[in-house]
Structures are given as C-alpha cells and as structure tokens.
Amino acid sequence: MKKINLEVNGKKVSKEVADHTVLSVFLREVLNLTGTHVGCDTSQCGACVVHVDGKSIKSCTALAADLDGSKVTTIEGLVKNGKMHPMQEAFKKEHGLQCGFCTPGMVMSAIDLLNHKKNPSDKEIRDWLEGNICRCTGYQNIVAAVKEAATKM
Amino acid sequence: MASLVGSRVERKEDKKLLTGRGKYTADVTFAHQTYAYFVRSPHARAQLKNVDISKAQKASGVVAVLTGKDIANDKIGGLIAGWRIKSEDGSDMKVPAHPPLANESVNYVGDHVAVVIAESLDEARNAAELVKVDYKILKAVVKTDKAMDSESIYKDIPKNLCFDWLLGDRAKTQEAFDKADKIIKIDLINNRLIPNAMEPRAANADYNPSTEEITLYTTSQNPHLARIIISAFNGVAPENKLRVIAPDVGGGFGSKIYPYAEEVVCSWASKKIERPVKWVADRTESFLSDCHGRDHVTHAELAVKNDGTFLGFKNETIANLGAYASVFGTVTPTYLFGPCATGVYKMPAAYSNVKAVFTNTAPVDAYRGAGRPEATYTIETLVEKAARELGMDPAEIRMKNFPTEFPFQQTLVHSVDSGDYNAGLKKAMEVGDYKGFEARKKESESKGKLRGVGFCSYFEACGIAPSAVVMSLGCGIGLWESAEVRFNPTGNVTVFTGSHSHGQGHDTTFAQIAADRLGVPLENIEISHGDTDKGPFGYGTYGSRSLTVGGTAIVKACDKIVAKGKKVAAKMLEVNESDVEFKDGEFIVAKSNQKKTIGEVAFACYLPGTYGEVKSPLPEGEEPGLKETSFFDPGNFSFPAGSHICEVEVDPDTGNTEVVKYTAVDDFGTIINPLIVEGQVHGGLAQGIGQALYENCHYDDTGQLVTASYMDYTMPRADNFPEFNLGFTCTPATSNPLGTKGCGEAGAIAAPPAVMNAVMNAVGTEVSMPATAEKVWKACQKMNKSNSKAA
Numbered sequence: 001m002k003k004i005n006l007e008v009n010g011k012k013v014s015k016e017v018a019d020h021t022v023l024s025v026f027l028r029e030v031l032n033l034t035g036t037h038v039g040c041d042t043s044q045c046g047a048c049v050v051h052v053d054g055k056s057i058k059s060c061t062a063l064a065a066d067l068d069g070s071k072v073t074t075i076e077g078l079v080k081n082g083k084m085h086p087m088q089e090a091f092k093k094e095h096g097l098q099c100g101f102c103t104p105g106m107v108m109s110a111i112d113l114l115n116h117k118k119n120p121s122d123k124e125i126r127d128w129l130e131g132n133i134c135r136c137t138g139y140q141n142i143v144a145a146v147k148e149a150a151t152k153m
Numbered sequence: 154m155a156s157l158v159g160s161r162v163e164r165k166e167d168k169k170l171l172t173g174r175g176k177y178t179a180d181v182t183f184a185h186q187t188y189a190y191f192v193r194s195p196h197a198r199a200q201l202k203n204v205d206i207s208k209a210q211k212a213s214g215v216v217a218v219l220t221g222k223d224i225a226n227d228k229i230g231g232l233i234a235g236w237r238i239k240s241e242d243g244s245d246m247k248v249p250a251h252p253p254l255a256n257e258s259v260n261y262v263g264d265h266v267a268v269v270i271a272e273s274l275d276e277a278r279n280a281a282e283l284v285k286v287d288y289k290i291l292k293a294v295v296k297t298d299k300a301m302d303s304e305s306i307y308k309d310i311p312k313n314l315c316f317d318w319l320l321g322d323r324a325k326t327q328e329a330f331d332k333a334d335k336i337i338k339i340d341l342i343n344n345r346l347i348p349n350a351m352e353p354r355a356a357n358a359d360y361n362p363s364t365e366e367i368t369l370y371t372t373s374q375n376p377h378l379a380r381i382i383i384s385a386f387n388g389v390a391p392e393n394k395l396r397v398i399a400p401d402v403g404g405g406f407g408s409k410i411y412p413y414a415e416e417v418v419c420s421w422a423s424k425k426i427e428r429p430v431k432w433v434a435d436r437t438e439s440f441l442s443d444c445h446g447r448d449h450v451t452h453a454e455l456a457v458k459n460d461g462t463f464l465g466f467k468n469e470t471i472a473n474l475g476a477y478a479s480v481f482g483t484v485t486p487t488y489l490f491g492p493c494a495t496g497v498y499k500m501p502a503a504y505s506n507v508k509a510v511f512t513n514t515a516p517v518d519a520y521r522g523a524g525r526p527e528a529t530y531t532i533e534t535l536v537e538k539a540a541r542e543l544g545m546d547p548a549e550i551r552m553k554n555f556p557t558e559f560p561f562q563q564t565l566v567h568s569v570d571s572g573d574y575n576a577g578l579k580k581a582m583e584v585g586d587y588k589g590f591e592a593r594k595k596e597s598e599s600k601g602k603l604r605g606v607g608f609c610s611y612f613e614a615c616g617i618a619p620s621a622v623v624m625s626l627g628c629g630i631g632l633w634e635s636a637e638v639r640f641n642p643t644g645n646v647t648v649f650t651g652s653h654s655h656g657q658g659h660d661t662t663f664a665q666i667a668a669d670r671l672g673v674p675l676e677n678i679e680i681s682h683g684d685t686d687k688g689p690f691g692y693g694t695y696g697s698r699s700l701t702v703g704g705t706a707i708v709k710a711c712d713k714i715v716a717k718g719k720k721v722a723a724k725m726l727e728v729n730e731s732d733v734e735f736k737d738g739e740f741i742v743a744k745s746n747q748k749k750t751i752g753e754v755a756f757a758c759y760l761p762g763t764y765g766e767v768k769s770p771l772p773e774g775e776e777p778g779l780k781e782t783s784f785f786d787p788g789n790f791s792f793p794a795g796s797h798i799c800e801v802e803v804d805p806d807t808g809n810t811e812v813v814k815y816t817a818v819d820d821f822g823t824i825i826n827p828l829i830v831e832g833q834v835h836g837g838l839a840q841g842i843g844q845a846l847y848e849n850c851h852y853d854d855t856g857q858l859v860t861a862s863y864m865d866y867t868m869p870r871a872d873n874f875p876e877f878n879l880g881f882t883c884t885p886a887t888s889n890p891l892g893t894k895g896c897g898e899a900g901a902i903a904a905p906p907a908v909m910n911a912v913m914n915a916v917g918t919e920v921s922m923p924a925t926a927e928k929v930w931k932a933c934q935k936m937n938k939s940n941s942k943a944a
Contacts, residue, residue: 034180035173037403039351040436044863047351075173088171092163095828098836099656100170101351101403107171126871133863135351135404136656138835138900139871 004068008033009077023059023067024048027074035075035104039133046132049105050074056112058105058131075104078111086152087111087145096145098136106132110146114153120146157665157675158891161828165675166660175401178355178370183429186357187216189419190277191432192267192284193441194259197293197513197856198306201255201266201286209269209283214276217426218284219418220267221256229253229421230387232414234478237627238487241319241506248315248478249307249511253387253414253421259288260306260476261515262858263441265414270422270430293513293856297473298450300510306476313511315474315483320491320565321504329465329502333456337539343527344922345448345473345850346843347866348520350655352403353439358419359429366394367423371416372409373399374653375693378630379412380685382480387412389420399683402655406840407519408443409655410695411480415442440861445850446520448473449486449527453494455535461543461550466503466564468494468531474509475516481695482518483509488626489524489614489696492566496532497574497612497794498554500564513856519695521840521901525613530922533609533906537913547608547910548578548587551796555610559884567614569792571884577818578610578796584880585798585816593800593814603803603933604813605915608796609907615895616701616791616888633786634698635689636706638667638714640779642759644752645677648710651691652703653682657897658829659699665825666704666891670711672738672751689782697895700825701791705889709783714751717779721757722749724772755779789888791895795819799907803915805937808930810912812842812873818880819899823892830896831879837900838877843869844901845908849923867923 006013008031015030027033027050038060039047048059051073078085087107090096097103106129113120113128120128125146126139134142169175206218232251239245254265267284271277294303294313301312330336350372357370367390373379376397384392402409415432423430434442449470456465472486491505540550555574562568582588590606597604617623620631635651648667654660664678671678681687691703715735722740723730726747733740741748749757757769758779771777800814817834824830847867851859860866885892905922912924916932 028180033173034177035175037177037352038179039353039403040863042436042862042864044868045351045436075171079172084168084171091171092167095164095832097167097170098658098832099351099404100166100175100401101177103170104173122876123872126874129871133351133868133870135349135406135840135868136836137832138837138839138877139874140835140877141832142871143876 002065004065006067007071009073017064019065021064023062023064026064027059033074033076037101037104039101044133046109047102047105049108049132051108051112056109075107087149090145090149090152094141094145094148096137096142102132102134106134106142110149113146114150119150157669158825160665160826162661162665162675162826164658164661165664166658177352177401177403178357178372179433181357181370182431183357183359185428187270187272187426187428187430188274188277189422189430189432190269190274190281191265191415192269192281192286194262194264194266196259196288196290197262197295198291199259199288200291201257201259202289203287204267205285206267209280212280212283214272215269215280216272217270217422218267219422221252221254224252224254224421225256227421229389229417232477233382233386233480234483235480235629236484237629238316238318238483240316246316246483247310249310251477253417261513262856263515264476268418268422270426295512295514295852295854295856297448297471297510297512300512301508306511306513310511315478315509315511318487318507319504322502323504326465326467326502326504330456333464334459335457335542337455337457337535337542339453339535339538341451341531341534342921343447343449343451343530344844346446346520346848347440347850348406348408348443348446349868350404350406350408353434353436354409354413354415354443355433356416356419357429357431358423360423360427362427366396367420368396368398369416369420370398370400372402373397374402374405374409374655374695375411376653376683376685377651377690378693379416382412383417383420387417389417389424397685399653405655406521407446407523407695410519410693436863437861440866441858442515444479444516444518445475446517447527448517451531453531453535455539457539457543459543461545461553463498463500463554466495466500468505470507472507472509473512473514473517475512475514477516479516479518481523482516484628485519485524490528492563493525493528493613494532495564496529496536497610499556503564505565514852521837522898525898526902526905529609529611529902530906533611534909537608537910548582551578551608551610567790567792569612570789570887572612572792572794572820573882573884574610574794577794577820577882580880580882581796581798581816581818584818584878585814587798590800597802603805603915605801605911605913607799607907607910607914609903609910610796611903612792612794613898613902614790614792615697615898616787617696617698618790619788620786630692631786632692633784634703634706635691635782635784636703636710637688637780637782638707638710640714640755642756644755646671646673647679647681648707649681649688650703650707651689652699653694657694657699658826662700662825662829663704663707666707667711670708671714697897700893701886701889701895702785702787704891704893706783706785708890709785710781713781713783714779718751718754720772720775721754725749725757725769787888791822791886791888793819793821793894793896793899795899795903797903797907799911801908801911801915803912803929803933805933808926808933810846810924810929812908813875815875816878817900817903818882819896820882820884821896822883822886822894824881825893833896834879834900835877837898838904839869839874841901841904842874842908844922845905846923847873
C-alpha cells in the first residue's frame with residue numbers, strides 16, 4: 001500500500017492504494033468516477049484514456065502508485081460552469097457517438113491531438129485515433145467531430 | 154409547426170454519454186456488494202470427473218463457491234434454444250441440454266464450471282485458481298465442414314447434426330438447371346466473427362430476502378426477454394419477483410439479445426447468499442463466451458442463360474452452431490438466411506439446404522445482419538462471377554434480373570411490398586462515379602497498385618416480425634412491440650417502449666415521432682426503456698425492428714391519445730366531437746377560433762371536475778387520466794434494399810488491400826432522422842468491411858481460441874476506412890404507417906460481397922474472407938505466375 005496525493009479534475013485527492021492498482025480501477029472504484037470505461041485487458045481499446053499532466057494516457061496501463069503528485073483529468077472534468085468542452089459539443093453536433101462506451105476515451109484522446117496539432121488532416125486524425133476502438137460509428141463522424149472541434153478550440 | 158420527421162435532430166441522449174454521466178451495468182455497485190468470478194473450462198471437450206472447491210471455499214474473502222451440482226440440486230433450468238426448426242424429413246431438431254454451470258461435461262473453451270463469489274474481485278479471482286477440476290479430456294470437434302464426420306459430442310445427437318433443413322423445391326430447381334446455358338458454381342466460407350460490443354457483458358443481481366425480489370442489472374438488448382427466460386425457463390424467480398434493468402448498454406450487435414449463463418447464475422447466487430452479486434466480463438472472457446457470428450461453409454450454384462437471365466439457384470450450407478443451440482442460433486442460418494439466399498432477383502426456382510452442426514466452440518447466434526449477410530455474400534459473389542464468365546457488366550446483369558413490379562413475390566418466402574432496385578443501382582453508379590473507374594484504375598496502376606471495383610445489390614427481410622408468421626415457422630415467442638404514451642398532468646409526456654436502445658438513438662428518433670404526432674415540443678418528451686418495471690412487456694431491439702415495429706406502436710398509442718383528447722376537448726368546448734379537429738397540438742373547432750391545447754386537455758383529464766377556475770368535467774363514461782398503450786404486430790416484414798459499390802487498391806508486392814472508395818445507396822423507406830441513419834450505415838459498413846478484410850475468429854485443431862484478445866483479433870480502426878459516400882432512395886414501406894424499413898444491418902449485409910468482389914476484380918482470382926495481406930499477396934503471386942505462363 002502506498003499513500004498518493006493527486007489532483008483529479010481540479011480537486012485534491014489523498015488515498016492509500018495497493019501497489020497493483022491501476023489508474024482506471026482507482027478512478028472507477030476508489031473515486032467512483034465511472035465515466036472512464038474499461039473495454040479490454042491488453043491496453044488496446046482506448047476506452048480508458050484520461051489526461052495525466054496534460055497528456056493522454058491509457059489509464060489501464062498506469063499504476064496509481066506511480067502517479068503521486070500528478071494532475072489527472074477525466075471525462076467528468078471537462079465540463080466547465082455547466083458547459084461542455086468544444087470537443088464534447090462537436091461529438092454531439094456531428095453524431096460522433098452511438099453507444100457511448102468508447103466515447104470518453106475517444107474524446108480525451110482527440111483533445112490531446114488538437115493540443116498537439118491545431119488543424120490536423122483526416123489522415124492525421126485517423127492515425128492518431130488508431131489506439132481507440134469504436135465498434136458503432138465506423139469512425140466517420142468521429143473524424144468529422146474532431147475537425148469541427150478544431151475550428152472551435 | 155414544422156415536422157420533425159426527416160430532421161437531423163442532434164441526439165437527446167448524448168450529453169450524459171459525453172460527460173461521463175451514463176450509467177452502464179459495470180457502473181452499478183450496491184451496498185454489501187459481492188463479486189463473482191467464473192471458473193471456465195480450459196479444454197474444448199472434457200468430462201467433468203470431479204470439481205473440488207474445498208480449498209477455494211477457505212480462501213480469503215470468499216463468500217460462496219457454487220458448481221453445476223448446486224445448480225442442478227436447486228433445479229435451475231438450462232439455457233434455451235428459442236426457435237424450433239424441423240428437418241426436411243419432418244423430424245424435430247436435436248439439441249443438447251445446456252446447464253448454466255456444467256455438471257457432466259464441458260463443451261467449449263470458456264464453458265462455465267463453477268462460480269466463486271467473494272468480497273472483492275481480486276479475492277474471487279485468486280480463489281478461482283484454487284478450484285481443482287479433474288477433467289477427462291476428449292477429442293474436440295472443431296471444424297464446421299468436418300463435424301458430421303467426427304465423433305458425436307452428445308450421445309443422442311448422431312453426426313453432431315442439429316437439423317437438416319430445406320426451403321424450396323429441389324425437383325423444380327433441377328428442372329431449371331437442366332435448361333441452363335451455363336451453371337456458375339462457387340464454394341465459400343463465411344468467416345466466423347466475434348461481435349465485440351465495446352462494453353463487455355456484465356450482470357449485477359440484488360436479491361431482497363424480505364420482498365423476495367431480485368433486481369438484475371444486465372447488459373441486454375432485451376430486458377423483457379431476459380426476465381421471461383430467467384423466470385419461466387431457468388426458474389430462478391417468478392416474473393413478478395424479477396425486475397430486469399438494462400441501463401445504458403454499450404453496443405450489442407446481436408450478442409446481447411438473450412440472457413447468458415452468467416445472468417442466470419448471478420441471479421440465483423444472489424438469492425442463495427442473500428447479497429448482491431456482480432460480474433463483469435474481461436475482454437478475453439467476452440471473446441471466449443459471447444456468442445459468435447456467421448461460420449458457414451457453402452456450395453452454391455446459379456443457372457443462367459447466355460443473355461444473363463437467371464433460371465435457378467441451389468445452396469448447400471453447413472452452419473456451425475457451436476457447442477449448444479443458443480436462443481436465436483437455430484433461426485439465424487434458416488429462416489433469416491434461406492429466404493434471402495436468392496438475393497434481390499427474379500429467380501424462377503431455388504432451394505436452400507442447411508445442415509446445422511454442433512462443434513466444441515462457443516455458441517453461434519445472431520450477429521449484425523444474422524443470416525442475411527451470409528445469404529447476400531453467397532448470391533452476390535455468384536452473380537459477379539456469372540457476369541465475369543458471361544462477359545457482362547456487373548451492373549447490367551443485376552438490372553436484367555431485378556424485379557420491377559411490386560409487391561414482388563420473392564422465390565422462397567417473402568412478399569416484398571415496395572422497392573425500386575434499378576433506381577438504387579443507377580444512383581449508386583452516379584454517386585460512386587462508376588464511369589470514372591477506368592481512369593482511376595490507370596492512376597492506381599501508375600503507382601504500381603491494382604485497383605478493383607465490386608458491386609453488391611441486396612435486399613433483406615427485417616423489422617421482425619409478424620408474430621403469426623414467425624410462430625408458424627417455429628419461433629417460441631411473438632415479435633410484436635409495445636408502447637405506452639403517458640401524458641403527465643402538467644402537459645409533458647413520457648413514452649415507454651418495449652424496444653431497447655444501446656446506441657441506436659431511440660431517445661431522439663422516438664421523441665421526434667411522438668412530438669410530431671402529439672404537437673408537443675421535443676424537449677417535453679422523455680423516452681423510457683430498459684426496465685421491466687416501467688412500461689409494458691416488449692421484445693427488445695434486434696433485426697432492425699425498433700422503429701418499424703416499436704415506432705409504430707408509439708404512433709398507434711399517440712393516435713389513441715388524440716382520439717380521447719377529441720372527446721374531452723369537445724366536452725370542454727361544448728361542441729360535438731365531430732366538429733373538433735386536431736392539428737399541431739391543438740384541438741380546434743372547425744370554422745371558429747375556439748380551441749384547447751393538448752396540454753389543457755391533459756390537465757383536464759387529471760382534474761375532471763370544477764375547482765375554482767378549472768372547469769373540466771369529463772364526457773360521460775370517460776375515465777380520468779391520459780395514458781394509452783398499444784401493442785403493434787406488423788402484417789409483414791420490412792424490406793430495405795440497396796446497391797453498394799466498393800473500390801479497392803491492392804499493393805501486389807505486399808498484398809495490402811485498402812478500401813479507397815465506398816458508395817452505399819440504400820432504400821430504408823421513410824427516414825425519421827438522417828443524422829442517425831447515416832451513422833447506422835457507417836457502423837454497419839465498418840463491420841462488413843471488417844469481415845471482408847480484417848476480422849477472423851480462429852480456433853486451433855484442439856479447440857483453443859487463438860484470437861481471444863485485441864492483439865490477435867483484428868478490430869477495424871479509424872485508419873482502415875476512407876470517407877464513405879452515402880445516398881438514399883425512398884419507396885416507403887406499406888406494412889407500417891411510418892413507411893420505415895430499418896437501417897441498422899444494411900452495411901454489414903452489403904459490404905462483404907462488395908469488398909470481396911472488388912478484391913477479386915483487382916487480383917483476378919478468388920480470395921477468401923478475410924482478405925488479409927498474406928492471402929492477397931499469395932493470390933497476386935499465383936496470378937503473376939499464370940500471367941507469365943500465358944505470355
């Protein structure tokens with residue numbers, strides 16, 4: 001067990017965690033932030049992507065005990081003053097989600113892309129999202145949503 | 154008021170899903186929660202000699218360890234096959250018992266042996282390792298085409314044959330073949346797929362010993378069906394003591410239509426230990442134990458005249474059912490497959506023979522399209538081959554054989570109410586710039602690539618279904634749908650539907666329908682589904698049925714509301730009912746300015762008397778309240794159709810195949826929300842292209858699932874697709890008042906043959922699905938050799 005201090009969605013969190021607890025389990029089961037989803041066991045699907053210190057990571061592959069002192073943002077942390085993030089708005093406008101299970105990871109990953117690159121091409125968007133699997137949308141409207149968000153961010 | 158039907162309305166359900174406020178089954182945790190972990194068979198086929206749970210029972214945190222003996226002692230019934238198929242000789246299908254926890258034998262890798270329930274998931278998982286199972290390993294039956302020649306898995310099922318089914322007329326078909334100028338033959342494998350909804354299956358059952366009620370949260374496309382099966386067949390609890398809730402569900406694609414062993418076991422175990430029991434599949438468990446799809450081995454023949462006219466069609470298929478007959482496992486390769494086997498064409502004579510076999514693999518059941526993709530792949534590959542052999546254009550041979558008059562009595566079963574197949578194909582050729590293909594091919598060649606074009610024209614039978622028809626064909630349930638439209642006293646509306654949304658956007662589409670019908674703003678309408686305690690019994694969502702069947706039930710319930718509203722408004726306005734018209738949410742007295750809004754009428758229905766300024770006595774004989782229910786049973790299936798054209802580029806040096814252009818023109822009848830419909834097409838295409846190029850479930854010869862993770866099973870990714878070009882034509886369905894036909898499965902039905910015909914056009918020889926780089930490279934090598942020989 002190790003005591004860790006984190007800032008999660010702008011709030012200070014101090015918890016004891018087992019050595020083997022991964023961040024996705026910590027978020028879902030210790031902090032009850034169930035917006036972060038787990039869709040596989042092999043770090044392939046990307047449903048669990050969150051931001052740690054501003055960068056997107058797969059939270060199923062990071063040990064919570066390693067993240068002492070980090071700032072974590074999850075899908076729940078994107079809404080500011082009741083308003084959705086431009087990426088969330090764009091996913092809604094372009095119908096970039098259907099069942100919604102992959103969506104939190106997809107949104108967090110896409111925001112990181114736009115943080116790196118202001119106006120990515122279709123190919124750059126598709127390449128970037130290669131680590132996020134969606135079974136519903138065929139990706140077309142996700143690409144459209146990222147492009148739409150690029151005009152707003 | 155502008156009509157909302159046909160508008161690109163943004164989805165009402167999106168905000169919660171986009172902000173992490175959705176509630177999926179895995180997100181639900183109860184007080185005093187326990188966690189279940191299943192001990193699964195590592196062998197494809199074995200006798201269970203002994204299951205020793207003594208060590209596991211003593212492990213830290215363990216609450217209970219339950220086995221097949223316990224479930225048998227408690228007389229919990231087995232899982233069921235929902236559709237009874239008869240063989241050609243009139244005999245009933247043969248199905249093995251399917252206990253939720255195995256008692257005597259295990260029959261596929263992942264089969265359920267025991268469940269360990271503990272205070273935490275870690276403790277349950279650790280204790281599961283201590284369950285000692287003594288297996289007597291037997292030789293597994295794995296391959297679809299070898300199953301009938303292998304040792305019987307079940308002693309009372311010879312040749313592992315569930316049924317040998319025939320649809321159509323062999324003799325008449327042979328007569329047609331005898332008159333043919335040419336017979337085109339093909340042998341195909343329809344590759345086995347694993348549905349892979351992104352949300353793994355999960356269940357959380359909470360038994361209350363005081364009320365004797367179980368509340369089961371589950372990842373279901375069909376909570377009402379889950380309740381009746383777990384109650385009536387498994388006997389876990391009476392229906393009135395079992396509440397099933399399917400909250401937000403993360404995709405299904407067929408794999409979540411029916412309850413599995415885990416839901417039954419969690420519900421039963423919760424009752425036994427008097428605590429809530431939660432199980433969430435990990436991805437490998439999903440691969441092993443979710444029902445799989447497709448897996449056909451087919452020989453088919455098409456009899457043609459030299460001018461391209463089709464004379465007859467024969468289809469001989471072996472369909473793999475897996476180890477047990479799952480709920481829709483037996484209907485998928487028969488009545489969902491056979492009738493569509495002749496495709497979208499006039500076909501004077503045909504038959505379809507299907508032998509369904511058991512193997513030591515996971516059960517196979519409905520997966521997006523269910524039977525219709527297999528049928529369409531067969532006929533559309535044959536038709537394209539016929540065009541090549543006759544030297545005809547693939548579009549020309551199709552148009553020559555399209556029916557042009559509707560209703561069209563299709564060869565094997567269906568009377569197709571409406572369609573215009575020529576218009577669809579012509580539009581696809583326009584949208585996809587078929588004329589420009591040769592120029593694009595040259596351009597590809599200049600880059601050293603081979604370019605191919607492939608067609609698929611399809612029709613499908615969905616909107617399942619007329620209960621009288623399906624029950625006469627062996628279906629153990631009716632397939633109507635229910636709706637309840639409930640005006641609240643303050644004038645807003647809750648609509649309950651028996652269908653279930655797990656990505657399809659019912660909250661929006663159904664609200665659009667009700668808003669138009671009732672003249673109530675969209676934001677004042679909530680759609681409620683997924684909870685057996687709310688709203689009437691229904692049959693859930695699959696077979697592209699929700700809108701045509703469930704949407705129509707909503708229309709009918711709305712019409713009943715308006716009919717009652719007219720009576721009440723007439724009384725309020727002191728006129729005859731026949732003088733009242735309803736339009737845009739208002740009851741208006743003809744040729745006057747007298748009117749009442751539907752909100753005022755609803756209010757009056759809940760306050761039927763005089764109270765201060767409120768004067769709203771109801772007409773004599775009318776009951777208070779404003780709530781109506783409708784159960785709609787359609788008179789026919791619905792028949793979406795369309796033409797898709799795919800272009801691929803193949804790199805002959807690597808075999809890498811890329812879909813570079815894809816055009817889909819579909820006729821879904823009336824479209825309520827184009828934004829959502831386009832999304833459904835995109836998703837179906839991705840799964841269809843996935844089957845053609847990437848996805849393949851592979852068991853080795855001992856029955857081990859080799860493709861049991863995302864590192865081994867190729868899921869299509871964002872960089873696997875071009876931007877799809879979509880177009881629509883519209884011939885409204887006549888079997889429902891909305892005119893809708895269903896759109897959810899079309900992409901998965903049409904894409905595999907369109908892609909594979911393009912691949913074969915590019916490389917010049919047949920390639921099997923999935924057309925992996927290795928297979929395509931080998932095909933290119935073979936063709937190079939034969940080309941050089943010819944030279």
